[in-house]
Amino acid sequence: MxxxxxxxxxxxxxxxxxxxxxxxxxxxxxxxxxxxxxxxxxxxxxxxxxxxxxxAGLSIASVRRVLEAVDDEQVGVEEVLERAHEAVAPTNLPAVGEETLQRVRELFDELGWNVPEDSVGFRQTAAVISQYEQIGRADLSERASRYGPPVMDIARGDMEAVAQTQDRNTIAQTVVIGTILGDSMLSAMRKAAREHLSDAS
Amino acid sequence: MxxxxxxxxxxxxxxxxxxxxxxxxxxxxxxxxxxxxxxxxxxxxxxxxxxxxxxAGLSIASVRRVLEAVDDEQVGVEEVLERAHEAVAPTNLPAVGEETLQRVRELFDELGWNVPEDSVGFRQTAAVISQYEQIGRADLSERASRYGPPVMDIARGDMEAVAQTQDRNTIAQTVVIGTILGDSMLSAMRKAAREHLSDAS
Known part of the structure; x- marks a missing residue:
């Protein structure tokens, strides 16, 4: 056409x-x-x-970078995942003090997660914990340990969806959509779950 | 001072x-x-x-509406929660067709969640599923069922944190921070969990 x-x-x-x-x-x-x-x-x-x-509110440049990885059959799925993570990470992740970094290392050690310090996941977690501290609610960062097991369950579900797909192009597209729209889905369903609990109480 | x-x-x-x-x-x-x-x-x-x-990128008007509920001791915690949900919901939630609404009703029925159709949680979930359909990936909306149990576990954790607090003002503040910064925390930790799984594979 x-x-x-x-x-x-x-x-x-x-x-x-x-x-x-x-x-x-x-x-x-x-x-x-x-x-x-x-x-x-x-x-x-x-x-x-x-x-x-x-x-998702991505810039044209971010969309291009993600779609280049989706289109290039030489690019592995891990790389597609990493680019999708970068695309949705806040661009202005603040610098975080050594004490906070140490707290994040301990959090992931305790959960048994192997998360590289230069990855988007590590840096964004550190940024959020640092914000809790600045508001004077460092106590809330303890909830990160509580969130660990269900969040890992969600990530396993993401990986299962990818594993069910055979062809590389569909996998790459699934990773991108799952990463980017998946956050909106979780945010929406978390509200729904809280509304259910709040109603039942 | x-x-x-x-x-x-x-x-x-x-x-x-x-x-x-x-x-x-x-x-x-x-x-x-x-x-x-x-x-x-x-x-x-x-x-x-x-x-x-x-x-969280809230407007001044949204911040005022949330803080008014936090400050007013006559306002119950459920109302604070609902206002926090409204404040972080995308303002331009698209209209969603009857077929999609029916799918969302079935999803929550299947999960055993009691979620009012006019609540932010219901409407935002419907909007995300509608987006999956428009991209031609309605199959991905099935992941919502898979997400259900871990998301409910997270919501229970949120409620536990609230229940541990005694005074109403701290509770109200915890609800607001937990709702609004909690989404950033989950998004960050989900990336970290996927990086762990991707690294281990």
Whole structure:
């Protein structure tokens, strides 16, 4: 199909499609001079781009970096995961004092998790604990130990969903969607669970 | 102490303190004409305001609505919880079709959760599942069932932390911080757990 039809079917304007193509987020098949053909896979691609930008609030540069990893068959799934983590991490993670870092090391040791200190997971956990301390509620950072087992259960569920998929492209897409929209799902369901408990009490 | 000292100790500018006071987020004790006294509780209050605005990205109006509930001793803890949920919910929750709503009802029935349809938890869950469907990955919404038990475990942990606290003001503050910074904590720890699993595989 041509760009006009793709626009109609995907509900994305022709101007936006051309912009995404120029930014390298989407590539149609060139057929002759100044003509590009698109297939059904491009409708799905446009919806993914829209979700990453509108729902997850990613920048064009972050979307490009994530989709490059999804598209490149040479890139392993661990690398796709790491790039998805980087894309959704707050960009302004504050510097954290040595005392807080030590607390995070002890937390992960106690849980038996092997988390590299330069990973997004380690740095973001340290940043949140540091914020609790600054509000004068360091006591709340103890909840991190309590959260450990259920959070590991959730992460295992994520990995099971990935393991059920055979082809690499679907796996890569699943990792990206699971990471980025998965946080919204957990936030929504946690509210629902609290509403259930609050109602029952 | 006077506003200049409060500014120094809290690391918030005098202009910002006066702005927050005008917006009703903070009230010092008037002593005579054009003089206001502050105590150590105002340092903690300013840090909480900063965390809600800078970390959680709340608007001034949302912060005011949440803090009004925290301050008003007549407001029950369930109401504080609901206001905190509203404050962190995406403001532009899309309308969701009847078929998706039915799927969400079935999900919560299956989990045995009693979640009112007009609650933030229900509406946000429906919005996320609708997004999965639009990306052509309705299969991923099945993960919501898998997430149910660990998410309920997390919510029970949240309620335990609240139950351990005696005085209403601390409870209200714990609910707000737990709701709003708790999502960041879970997002961070989920990444850490996935990094552990990805490393071990």
């Amino acid at each position: 041509r760009v006009a039809e793709l626009s109609e079917l995907s509900n994305v304007s022709v101007a936006s499609i051309k912009f995404y193509a120029r930014e390298g987020l989407l590539a149609g098949n060139r057929v002759g001079y100044n003509q590009t053909e698109y297939g059904p896979e491009h409708i799905v691609r446009l919806r993914l781009i829209k979700a990453l930008i509108n729902v | 006077r506003v200049a000292e409060l500014s120094e100790l809290s690391n918030v500018s005098v202009a910002s303190i006066k702005f927050y006071a005008r917006e009703g987020l903070l009230a010092g004790n008037r002593v005579g004409y054009n003089q206001t006294e502050y105590g150590p509780e105002h340092i903690v209050r300013l840090r909480l305001i900063k965390a809600l605005i800078n970390v």
